[in-house]
Amino acid sequence: MNRLxxxxxxxxxxxxxxxxxxAEGVAIPSHSWSFSGLFGTxxxxxxxxxxxxxxxxxxxxxxxxxxxxxxxxxxxxxxxEIKALAAEYTVMDGPxxxxxxxxxxxxxxxxxxxxxxxxxxxxxANNGAYPPDLSLMTKARKSGPDYNYALMIGYPxxxxxxxxxxxxxxxxxxFPGHQIAMPAPLSEDIVEYADxxxxxxxxxxxxVTAFLMWTAEPNLETRKSMGVTVIxxxxxxxxxxxxxKKKIWSDLH
Amino acid sequence: MAETANPPHGGEGETxxxxxxxxxxxxxxxxxxxxxxxxxxSMNPSADVLAxxxxxxxxxxxxxxxxxxxxxxxxxxFIRHRTKGEIEAAEAADADAADMIDPETDEARVEKPEWxxxxxxxxxxxxxxxxxxxxxPRGEYGxxxxxxxxxxxxxxxxxxxxxxxxxxxxxPYVFLDDTTIKIG
Amino acid sequence: MSGLQLKNPVLRWIEYRLPIFSFLDHSLGSSYPSPxxxxxxxxxxxxxxxxxxxxxxxxxxxxMQYTPHVDYAFDSVQRIxxxxxxxxxxxxxxxxxxxxxxxxxxxxxxxxxxxGSYKAPRELLWMLGLVILILxxxxxxxxxxxxxxxxxxxxxxxxxxxxxxxxxxxxxxTTWLWGGPAVDNATLNRFFSLHYLFPFLIVGVxxxxxxxxxxxxxxxxxxxxxxxxxxxxxxxxxxxxKDLFGLGVxxxxxxxxxxxxxxxxxxxxxxxxxNPLSTPAHIVPEWYFxxxxxxxxxxxxxxxxxxxxxxxxxxxxxxxxIILFFLPWLDRSPVRSSAFRPYHKWFFWILVLDCFxxxxxxANAPDAEFHGVPFVIIGQVATAYYFAHFLVILPxxxxxxxxxxxxxxxxxxxxSGGGMAAGAAAKPMEKA
Numbered sequence: 123m124n125r126l127x128x129x130x131x132x133x134x135x136x137x138x139x140x141x142x143x144x145a146e147g148v149a150i151p152s153h154s155w156s157f158s159g160l161f162g163t164x165x166x167x168x169x170x171x172x173x174x175x176x177x178x179x180x181x182x183x184x185x186x187x188x189x190x191x192x193x194x195x196x197x198x199x200x201x202x203e204i205k206a207l208a209a210e211y212t213v214m215d216g217p218x219x220x221x222x223x224x225x226x227x228x229x230x231x232x233x234x235x236x237x238x239x240x241x242x243x244x245x246x247a248n249n250g251a252y253p254p255d256l257s258l259m260t261k262a263r264k265s266g267p268d269y270n271y272a273l274m275i276g277y278p279x280x281x282x283x284x285x286x287x288x289x290x291x292x293x294x295x296x297f298p299g300h301q302i303a304m305p306a307p308l309s310e311d312i313v314e315y316a317d318x319x320x321x322x323x324x325x326x327x328x329x330v331t332a333f334l335m336w337t338a339e340p341n342l343e344t345r346k347s348m349g350v351t352v353i354x355x356x357x358x359x360x361x362x363x364x365x366x367k368k369k370i371w372s373d374l375h
Numbered sequence: 376m377a378e379t380a381n382p383p384h385g386g387e388g389e390t391x392x393x394x395x396x397x398x399x400x401x402x403x404x405x406x407x408x409x410x411x412x413x414x415x416x417s418m419n420p421s422a423d424v425l426a427x428x429x430x431x432x433x434x435x436x437x438x439x440x441x442x443x444x445x446x447x448x449x450x451x452x453f454i455r456h457r458t459k460g461e462i463e464a465a466e467a468a469d470a471d472a473a474d475m476i477d478p479e480t481d482e483a484r485v486e487k488p489e490w491x492x493x494x495x496x497x498x499x500x501x502x503x504x505x506x507x508x509x510x511x512p513r514g515e516y517g518x519x520x521x522x523x524x525x526x527x528x529x530x531x532x533x534x535x536x537x538x539x540x541x542x543x544x545x546x547p548y549v550f551l552d553d554t555t556i557k558i559g
Numbered sequence: 560m561s562g563l564q565l566k567n568p569v570l571r572w573i574e575y576r577l578p579i580f581s582f583l584d585h586s587l588g589s590s591y592p593s594p595x596x597x598x599x600x601x602x603x604x605x606x607x608x609x610x611x612x613x614x615x616x617x618x619x620x621x622x623m624q625y626t627p628h629v630d631y632a633f634d635s636v637q638r639i640x641x642x643x644x645x646x647x648x649x650x651x652x653x654x655x656x657x658x659x660x661x662x663x664x665x666x667x668x669x670x671x672x673x674x675g676s677y678k679a680p681r682e683l684l685w686m687l688g689l690v691i692l693i694l695x696x697x698x699x700x701x702x703x704x705x706x707x708x709x710x711x712x713x714x715x716x717x718x719x720x721x722x723x724x725x726x727x728x729x730x731x732x733t734t735w736l737w738g739g740p741a742v743d744n745a746t747l748n749r750f751f752s753l754h755y756l757f758p759f760l761i762v763g764v765x766x767x768x769x770x771x772x773x774x775x776x777x778x779x780x781x782x783x784x785x786x787x788x789x790x791x792x793x794x795x796x797x798x799x800x801k802d803l804f805g806l807g808v809x810x811x812x813x814x815x816x817x818x819x820x821x822x823x824x825x826x827x828x829x830x831x832x833x834n835p836l837s838t839p840a841h842i843v844p845e846w847y848f849x850x851x852x853x854x855x856x857x858x859x860x861x862x863x864x865x866x867x868x869x870x871x872x873x874x875x876x877x878x879x880x881i882i883l884f885f886l887p888w889l890d891r892s893p894v895r896s897s898a899f900r901p902y903h904k905w906f907f908w909i910l911v912l913d914c915f916x917x918x919x920x921x922a923n924a925p926d927a928e929f930h931g932v933p934f935v936i937i938g939q940v941a942t943a944y945y946f947a948h949f950l951v952i953l954p955x956x957x958x959x960x961x962x963x964x965x966x967x968x969x970x971x972x973x974x975s976g977g978g979m980a981a982g983a984a985a986k987p988m989e990k991a
Contacts, residue, residue: 160819188637192426231426254831258637261822262830298840338830341640341647348648349818356814359402360807366395367804370796374595399803413645414620421624422642 150268163343166198171315172333175326178313183253185236186337192230196340204230211235249290251303261338267331272296274327277306429559442507447558451495451503462488465531477542481531484545492548493532497521498541592791594779596969602805603667610660615758617653627751629744632707633832651821658824659813661847673907675895676778682887684771689883691764698757701750708829713842715742724870782896783965790969849921850914851876856925857942882949889949891957899963903956910948916941
């Protein structure tokens with residue numbers, strides 16, 4: 123309840139989801155997001171940039187298995203663009219009449235292809251670590267968007283002198299335990315944005331986090347806009363009911 | 376009413392009271408009505424189901440006189456590569472079209488005469504008619520025969536005899552090229 | 560007080576053959592006399608009823624889209640959130656109404672504790688309410704398992720492991736509950752089946768609860784019986800409109816959470832699919848179970864020879880509810896309402912505080928510390944106090960507390976004497 127109250131208070135003030143504590147007591151700095159607050163919405167251009175970052179950087183290891191190509195209509199792509207995008211990927215289908223599995227170009231109804239066919243393959247390719255699916259990542263962590271953003275920019279040049287990193291691990295300021303198997307994923311200009319936005323690490327981290335908020339909850343905007351209508355209606359209805367109650371009870375001595 | 380409750384006030388008080396009741400009642404009814412909609416709509420086809428509303432079929436492997444059945448929106452689609460004889464039989468029957476149960480010419484039912492594409496669901500009570508496979512009974516008109524209640528369809532899929540009220544429906548489809556059709 | 564006059568001949572025809580309209584009139588209508596002084600604390604019973612209806616309607620709709628299989632359950636919930644028309648809304652309604660259901664029911668229970676609603680002749684009414692609470696907890700627990708997230712799986716594992724604490728047959732019972740050597744597909748399937756069944760059992764007990772309520776009518780803030788017509792008002796329209804207004808407030812708060820903070824009362828961990836190989840760092844039950852969880856973990860030592868710490872915790876946890884069944888006999892005071900019980904009033908609020916402390920302890924890891932005091936110690940003190948309240952304080956208060964003088968009747972609360980004017984002829988509804 124306390125968490126709800128704090129969340130409610132900060133969100134009502136439009137401050138986003140506030141600072142939260144990671145498991146080891148590291149404070150996650152809060153960041154301002156276009157989608158936080160009562161009337162928050164996604165920035166379509168940002169989502170498209172975030173998708174570009176995901177596609178060119180993250181997707182080599184991380185899947186977004188709950189997203190289908192058709193969902194990208196939400197990001198502002200046209201049906202033809204989505205068809206062309208889907209066709210760039212191949213998916214396994216079958217069995218055909220000969221009993222063989224076969225590959226075919228993806229169609230908009232297909233899910234976005236997995237980075238690895240299964241967890242074992244993912245671990246084998248990543249030194250035993252398992253890059254988790256990112257579809258729900260911003261919901262699966264406390265203060266998800268803030269945490270995701272902090273994690274991506276939280277790689278210092280040099281780990282603190284007193285830390286002894288295990289083999290194949292990297293130091294991160296915000297990852298629980300500070301030792302993470304993922305090397306710093308972003309570096310200056312690792313992608314070239316189509317809209318000319320400067321691809322700084324902070325910019326890319328923010329864009330891809332917004333994109334991941336969208337993959338976690340594509341209905342966020344519908345939810346909020348519907349909520350405003352519903353609550354206004356309920357406030358008026360409750361007011362009328364209160365007046366009716368007053369009126370009826372005024373009969374009593 | 377208990378004795379302690381006063382009788383309703385007359386005049387202005389009563390008008391205000393009625394107005395309040397009407398407003399409260401009306402708003403509650405509207406609110407409840409709107410609230411029911413999401414629950415009902417959730418039972419309609421969902422986005423992932425609707426996304427599969429189109430299928431593309433490669434028809435090049437279907438030899439003349441053969442037929443395949445593909446799934447489209449959970450229903451069997453009959454795709455038949457008709458023989459010369461079947462096409463002639465279907466076109467010859469056009470002369471009697473006016474007397475058919477569901478009058479329709481063969482030309483109106485095909486894009487290209489050699490390819491007949493239909494939803495393979497009997498228009499009587501929803502069984503799948505026989506006639507797709509080589510050994511199947513094909514009814515008195517050489518097309519399809521529904522095993523449930525004996526509806527006979529001709530080589531154009533028109534109902535000629537039996538309880539079914541309509542011809543086998545033709546789904547929306549286009550030829551993307553000579554060997555590919557898109558259904559839906 | 561049969562005030563029902565049907566004008567419509569069709570309704571009269573039905574009424575003659577099935578007297579349903581007079582039944583409703585006597586249950587919720589103008590022929591059901593209610594104490595005229597009920598406060599807003601009395602709104603929470605009807606709110607709980609509405610919450611139950613919302614849960615059942617949204618639950619049945621969700622069940623049409625959900626797949627109770629370990630390989631598909633998590634994905635089917637994601638499909639509900641993403642692809643089913645309004646699926647996200649219906650799931651948010653179901654999840655968040657469950658939290659509000661517990662808030663409302665807990666307030667309803669504490670209202671009963673404060674105003675002595677459990678006392679004669681309403682003991683069975685109280686006990687039926689406790690049965691509803693227990694059924695609710697079982698239903699909520701099984702429902703939480705269905706999305707098959709990490710908390711679902713590990714919550715199910717931890718809670719069902721309680722039963723291994725039972726001597727001799729514990730392991731067999733646990734295996735039977737699971738339907739296998741561990742929480743797996745069989746467990747998920749039976750939980751889905753029972754999660755669908757239990758709400759209807761709750762409906763059944765709710766009917767008994769209301770039946771028992773209507774035998775003597777509602778208790779009231781003064782805790783004295785209605786002595787005649789001047790003490791009561793018809794349920795309709797007075798309390799129907801008051802309940803409707805309360806419902807409006809309730810729905811507004813509910814909508815605020817559903818639409819703007821839908822995940823605020825859940826655990827982020829449950830957005831990760833269940834993985835039987837990896838336990839989350841910090842397992843906590845849903846917040847409405849936290850006080851019980853604290854009691855469970857408070858026992859860190861063995862009792863006597865046969866009861867080890869694990870069994871002791873389980874016994875105490877179940878005992879914390881079972882003890883409430885004996886409340887009508889533990890509290891010997893003849894006065895119901897705490898308004899006239901100068902000490903009980905304070906002990907009531909200490910008990911409320913104690914429950915919040917237990918909840919706070921339940922939310923923290925047992926080996927964590929609060930200003931140097933380990934949470935497990937705080938939990939033990941709070942648990943001891945909880946039981947002392949019912950087993951020591953209440954019986955003693957019954958003996959030593961001197962209640963304030965009661966008003967003569969509800970309609971004349973100012974008079975402290977025995978003046979019973981107009982209502983003298985009316986027969987009391989029960990012997991005090």
